[in-house]
Amino acid sequence: MREFSDRPVSQAVIEHLIAAAGSAPSGSNKQPWQFVAVQDPEIKRRIREAAEAEERNFYAGRANPEWLEDLAPLGTDADKPFLETAPWLVIVFKQLRNLESENGSDQVYYVNESVGIAVGMFLAAAQFAGLATLTHTPSPMKFLTGILDRPEHERAFMVIPVGHPAEGSTPPDIRRKPLEAIMRVDLDQRPNEDEPARPLPSSMPPPHDA
Numbered sequence: 001m002r003e004f005s006d007r008p009v010s011q012a013v014i015e016h017l018i019a020a021a022g023s024a025p026s027g028s029n030k031q032p033w034q035f036v037a038v039q040d041p042e043i044k045r046r047i048r049e050a051a052e053a054e055e056r057n058f059y060a061g062r063a064n065p066e067w068l069e070d071l072a073p074l075g076t077d078a079d080k081p082f083l084e085t086a087p088w089l090v091i092v093f094k095q096l097r098n099l100e101s102e103n104g105s106d107q108v109y110y111v112n113e114s115v116g117i118a119v120g121m122f123l124a125a126a127q128f129a130g131l132a133t134l135t136h137t138p139s140p141m142k143f144l145t146g147i148l149d150r151p152e153h154e155r156a157f158m159v160i161p162v163g164h165p166a167e168g169s170t171p172p173d174i175r176r177k178p179l180e181a182i183m184r185v186d187l188d189q190r191p192n193e194d195e196p197a198r199p200l201p202s203s204m205p206p207p208h209d210a
């Protein structure tokens, strides 16, 4: 969802979503993540300003022509009003070192895989709570370390606006590859070869007022 309403979402709901994400599996159980939940309008304004500066560079040349062509159907551009409109921005940081001594050595393992799973669990929990999200990755995201005062061993991984869709807006109806295109059984057999192709759902059901 890229068009959000400013309808509030309670902090208790955000806490539940982060608790769900924090229950994810991780390499050697290092839990190499930190979730910063931002609702302060001034902090959101600063994040939007910095993200849009990076996005302007991206659309003006950092992205190669193929990338811009791939993005065209989504209709995205350098304007990111949702970074201020959505009631919450949850900024996920990955940790490159484990500095919590009770959790073994300071090494961390499979950090991207672990944090990716945690983000997926966050998104699924938000969907089940009737909320809309966006997986937003302004690149580079270094500016978030400064604005959110995060330590040197953390790197911004994802910005997730969380809220309700703007009045009258629904998420784009984006198709997925059919099951037959993404699954093989054993060495090369496609599932259900004798049956007509079964499409995957086009997307998750739209958020609702649960």
Ligand SMILES: Cc1cc2nc3c(=O)[nH]c(=O)nc-3n(C[C@H](O)[C@H](O)[C@H](O)COP(=O)(O)O)c2cc1C
Residues within 6 Å of the ligand: 001, 002, 074, 076, 134, 135, 136, 137, 138, 171, 172, 174, 203
């Ligand atoms: C790792 C990742 C990064 C993404 N970054 C952005 C982004 O910066 N801005 C944006 O508008 N959408 C971003 N997306 C959203 C994708 O464009 C979107 O998930 C995809 O087009 C499929 O659409 P759907 O999620 O609405 O089904 C990102 C998605 C992922 C998984």
